[in-house]
Structure formats: C-alpha cells, structure tokens
C-alpha cells in the first residue's frame with residue numbers, strides 16, 4: 001500500500017506549491033493513474049514517493065512505514081521506477097541498463113544476466129538483437145520499452161512510471177499498453193503511472209487520480225469520475241471525449 005497524507009512541495013521558481021496538500025491511498029496490487037495537464041505536479045508527486053524529492057510537509061507511507069524512516073537508497077532500490085523520457089544511461093548498453101538495479105542489489109552476474117533477459121523478453125525486445133545495443137541505436141519506443149524492462153527486472157512489488165508510453169505512436173502504444181496489462185495480471189505489482197492521456201488512464205488504471213494545479217480534484221474509478229464528477233474541472237475533462245465521440249456519431253454515411 002502507498003499512502004500520501006497532505007503532501008505539499010514548493011519550488012523557489014513559483015509562488016504556488018507544485019503539489020498542494022495532496023492525499024491518496026493506493027491499495028496493494030492496484031494500478032492508479034495520475035492524470036493531469038503539463039505542470040500540474042505529476043512528476044513531482046512521483047519523485048516524492050521514492051524520495052528523489054522530499055515533501056516540505058505531509059507524510060508518505062510505503063508498506064506501512066513513513067518514507068522518511070526508511071533508508072533512501074534501499075527504498076529507491078525496492079521500487080521499479082520508469083523515468084519520463086526513459087532516462088537510460090547513454091554509455092551503457094541495453095543489458096547493463098536493464099540489470100543496473102540487480103547489480104546494485106548485489107546479485108551475481110549470472111542472475112543479473114538471466115533476469116535482464118527475461119525482462120527484455122517481457123517487453124518484447126529480443127535480448128540477442130537488442131541486448132548489446134546502446135540507447136542511441138534504439139528508436140524512441142524501444143528506449144521506452146528498455147526503461148520499462150529495467151523497472152521490472154528485479155521483480156519489484158511497487159512500480160512507478162512517469163509517462164512510460166508517451167514516445168510511442170498509436171498502434172505500438174496500444175500494443176505495449178496491452179503487454180503491460182498482461183504483465184500486471186500476472187505479477188500483481190502496485191503501480192502508479194503518470195499520464196496526460198485520458199484514454200490511457202481509462203484503459204490502464206483501476207482508479208484515476210485527477211490532478212490540477214498541484215491539487216487532487218478527485219480520485220475514483222472511471223465510472224465514478226464520469227457519472228459523479230465532484231468538480232467542474234473533472235466534469236469538463238470527462239465530458240469532452242463524450243462530446244467528441246458524439247460528433248462522430250452524427251456523421252451519417254453519405255453525409
């Protein structure tokens with residue numbers, strides 16, 4: 001379980017907090033989407049969960065213990081983290097990137113190799129073909145898949161993903177989303193992923209946390225957000241696609 005209690009974070013660059021009294025409780029095995037427009041505080045929230053950043057106030061509990069009472073290095077190594085834009089080390093080949101955390105955990109080379117290969121296979125990248133390539137020798141979508149493989153390679157029970165599929169085009173994006181849903185149904189990790197794509201949130205998440213200007217607008221299932229929006233912002237956000245779809249429905253053959 002991941003619990004955020006009234007978490008607030010400000011930066012010197014702007015007067016209003018980037019994340020403002022944000023509370024959220026994610027159950028074990030659940031997939032939650034953090035959905036909101038650019039700059040609303042999604043990445044900052046994710047970074048505070050694995051202590052890349054610390055909140056100014058409020059509390060974050062992971063597996064029942066406050067993150068501030070946990071060793072930051074051990075905490076980071078226990079959470080699979082997919083960085084926005086994949087964040088691969090450019091001078092390391094794919095194998096070395098994917099095995100990075102396993103190595104830090106002190107696993108023997110044979111285990112690092114085996115688990116890295118399995119993780120690449122899970123994300124449908126052939127280890128023989130891609131293992132020895134460097135990030136610059138991959139397409140944007142392949143890089144993102146390596147980023148996902150790296151986060152899953154050490155079987156974490158918690159995975160945080162920051163716009164993991166944003167560099168992928170329609171069809172490939174759809175495929176890797178399906179792949180992740182399939183992995184998820186088998187591995188059952190607790191997942192928080194960031195997206196500004198409403199349809200991705202609807203497809204992937206058990207529940208969606210809608211963020212706006214650092215605050216939580218509403219947290220609920222797709223059905224709750226669509227049928228019982230609690231704020232004008234949520235109502236507007238979810239009624240837009242319905243309006244767009246109705247435009248298509250109005251198009252009659254021959255019109």
Ligand SMILES: Nc1ncnc2c1ncn2[C@@H]1O[C@H](COP(=O)(O)OP(=O)(O)OP(=O)(O)O)[C@@H](O)[C@H]1O
Nearest residue numbers: 011012013018037038039040041042043044045196
């Ligand atoms: N290290 C930092 N120093 C100063 N300001 C920051 C820093 N990181 C983020 N911010 C500011 O905090 C706000 C929230 O940023 P954040 O990266 O969390 O947004 P986001 O929702 O992830 O946006 P995007 O969808 O564009 O990735 C933004 O206004 C941003 O400019």
Ligand SMILES: [Mg+2]
Nearest residue numbers: 042043044084
């Ligand atoms: Mg971001």
